[in-house]
Amino acid sequence: MVVFSELHTPLRTIMTPGPVEVDPRVLRAMSTPILGQFDPAFTTIMNEVMTMLRQVFQTKNTWAFPIDGTSRSGNEAILCSIIEPGDRVLVPIYGRFGHLLVEICERYGADVYSIECPWGDVFDPKVVIEEIEKVSPKIVAIVHGETSTGRLQPLEEIGRACRERDVLLVVDAVASIGGVEVKTDEWFIDGMIGGTQKCLSVPSGLAPITYNERIENILYARKKVERGIATEQDLNYKRSNHFIASNYFDLSMLQDYWGPRRLNHHTEATSMIYALHEGLRLVLLEGLEERFNRHQYHERALIAGIEAMGLKLFGDSSNKLPCVTCIEIPKGIDGESVRKMLLEAFSIEIASSFGPLHGKIWRIGTMGYSCRKENVLAVLGALEAVLIRHGVNVHRGDAIQASLDVYMSENQSLLKL
Template sequence: MMNRVSGGSWNEFVPISRIIMTPGPVEADPRVLRAMSYPILGQFDPAFTELMNETMGMLRELFRTDNRWAYPVDGTSRSGIEAVMASLIEPGDKVLVPIFGRFGHLLHEIAERCGGRVITLEKPWGTVFDPAELIEAIGREQPDVVAMVHGETSTGRMQPLAGIGEACRRHGALLIIDAVATIGGTPVDTDAWQLDAVIGGTQKCLSVPSGMAPITYNDRAERKIVARKRIERGLRSNTASLPLQEAPPGPSPIQSNYLDLAQLQDYWSPKRLNHHTEMTSMLYALHEGLRLVLAEGLEARFKRHRMHESALMAGLTSMGLSMYGDPLSKLPMVTCVQIPECVDGEMVRSMLLHQFGIEIASSFGPLAGRIWRIGTMGYSCRQTNILHLLGSLEAVLLRAGVKLPAGEAVQAALDAYEEARVG
């Protein structure tokens, strides 16, 4: 139910306040929401283009890169994924996609839509790849592109990336990484890990509303983008007077206009070549979100996410609940909890939402009805939320007939906080 305030023939929409502890979206930082209320500037106003430049500089710090190109694609995280993949995968390219959850399958689908010849490797959900397996596969398959997920929110796992970028360089492949769930919450070392293109998201650890996809890519990736741009121009000039069937064979240009990185980088360059009307208020939000992340400090922010994860897990474990998946590859910002037998998982979620104002996530695919997914990301990742969730979940489970040690979950979390602060 939503609160509605009467006004004219329609009612004003006023959303109910929630504590959002899902793997995304999460609660937006109030300072980000305030930034979104600022007056609109024209997209070529010098004050606005300076904001664009500052945003690019902060994104380089966030991605830990010296790349020339670091800017947001206007659209949800998937727009960034599609822009990068559509710009870097040519029809006929061999694309290796390691899959260990739902979003690996998404990369597979997009690569096929780009015309790639896709080869997949799969791991059971709840596990990840040993980097040595991937390095061996890259040498064996000799792909043009490798596309993989860093943090898989569907399973709560994080893929180690050590050595994979180096292997891609050795065999001439470009490495695309989906870091939507991890950017701003755990290290994403673009340059040190030799990642050619990385896609982030705003609605998770950055605590900015969904609507922009920060990306970065290096000179290796740019060379392919620019080469495809030249092909596009050549096709336009050479075939203008020819029937379509007489167009000369050759590599295809980038198929999308809106998601064409060749055009987007011209827009974000000092040339400011008009491509689209920039999402003014969303750029205000991203700029403020990045400022807050960097003001906190990346290492301090990573440590904060780990601290709250530890307190949450201490409370859940003391409640007698079991965690899902390989603990060695756990994603720090997503905790997957096995739903106890004889408990209606959706009833628990519904009661948490409607009685306590807390939203947690279910899952899908082979994990549908088997686990809850609890997110501790960005602004949602704070002690009051952790303690409120643990106390509320305990109350709901007791009401559902689960026998558990009442009161111990919050105490265990408080002990974990004390230990973290003393340490």
């Protein structure tokens, strides 16, 4: 019989676009004793999570709660609950996760239309609105912060156009929630999906969502269909235009679980709810505006160091995602070799990318608890050392000094961040 030892994981400085380092206060909260999911003490925690999520999502929606699963589960929960076979869905794609939205919509029978722009750019809202006019979709599904390219898509103009045309707008804000401004109500967003493992600095495993009464009305209409009768006919049943294919991701059932009825749906991931509760509490304690400013502050210090080193940033700078910085890999350099040496020699992790950008860029995340001065300085110093070892002619010593210039010249009250 093999005897396994207890876990001893290495200490890492995680500077990827997710997962990121978890705030130690969140880790402590996860060790809180387990409560039963219908214990009044636990349902009180659930209610507080909903209240805090509304504040972070900047919404007055009735419904704001987490889906038990990674961020993708939130996308699927909202989309599968509102898509009926044959529905037209428009997906503007400017990176990897737009393609994911297409796949989810197709799996639930949608008639998907997509438009694409080069990776590293975002859409002019007018282009999306023109496509809405052509397609007349029921739903527009779009990514807000695209981590594969480090870009941030402007949404307010698109949201207003969708509302004026009675089109539902569903937004993947997994990479942006808690790190940059996300105004659910002001931007006319009907359904929003967040993630825990990025700017909220909570472990991966929950997908906070919110949706408004326009989506809720669809849920009520579909809920009228009788289901769950195990007859021979049911076994051969092909879903009608009102049948929600997923049981686990059925928002109407989850409403009954998170709402005052407290009808059993699944066994809640208790420790993860503790983690989310603490993560949200810390976001609100810091203050949304202060938190967004912190992410931009450390982004400036990181960019100053990268450029002073002699490296080139990737993508359109006018629509950069503040918490993800993409760097072009110097010609002739094996990007994976650099990442490997960073991890092995310095215990620092940065990310590569996907699809057409694989092997062409590195991605450095400054998200949540990972977004700290010591982390920025550490990754700059380590990257310079590793690039020198790989024969890259960098400007030695300039990166750290340029980053320190930012930290020492800006408002002194920010230096503690």
